[in-house]
Amino acid sequence: MRIGIVGAGAVGSFFGALLEQGGHQLTFLARGKHLEAMIKRGLIIKREDETITVHGTFTDDLKQLGNTDLILFCVKSNDTEHMAKKLLPILQKDSIVMTMQNGVDNEEKLEQIFGAERTFSCATYVQAVKEKAGIVKQHGRVSLVIGELERTTSEQCSQIVTLFQLAGIDAKHTSNILEKKWRKFLWNVTFNSLSAISTAAVGHILDDGPLRKTAEKVCEEAMEVAIRLGISIDSQQIKETIFKNAERAREHQTSMLQDRLSGKQMEVESMCGYVMRKAEEFDIAVPTIQAFYSILTHLNRTMIKSSQRTK
Structure with missing residues (x-):
């Protein structure tokens, strides 16, 4: 199958590499030093027990995605609408798009642009970080839960799941992907924003009394919004699961923390902003x-100003 990775950062590069090894034709859309390094040396994936080097097509030219069958949509949520609108006239009419992004609002944006029958979603469980340009390091468990937005495309979704499984990736199908995404989102909103503000890894948050209490408060606030949105969850059970799973990711630097340390824009709107806006609709504090949200928005603005001064 011809597969395009749109936003070949740590996550997109990692899964793209495994699919390339599985015999598929990959095109990685990237930019900057990461793109330059991949063109020069290939994409290097470091895992606990092996190192993989793949030599797919690495480009910053959207037109090279024109003949792809499947797009793995991995850009930061800040860029979802912009990138999707640029892709729409380039892709074939029967090309499908699967979001592997954080957050729970990207599906709606992509559905509006590509249509529900062409849009799929994936809850992605992986600890991957760009060690340096062209090199991605991954450790811990890897798991995907994939689902359709339109019930009539369930069989097609199962085929996507099989594609990942045959590449040696733990992938499962679900008929209720948005609920699965919300469960992952609750973990992300609990730890991403706090880690980005404090620059603390997950384990440091768990071990620091005040930070842990703050994380628990964020989790409780977000769960209240989820319940009002009709997401079926047992608050106490989900909270216990979130913090139990965090114990397995003690050394993990969250994606928002990675972005802050790299001087990149953080996904504030898709994380804190989304919950805050939904809370306002339901009159929830x-x-x-x-x-x-206020602190991270200020940090984002500061990074933009700093970047403009250095140009």
């Missing part, structure tokens, strides 16, 4: 998330 989320003071901790609102405070995080």
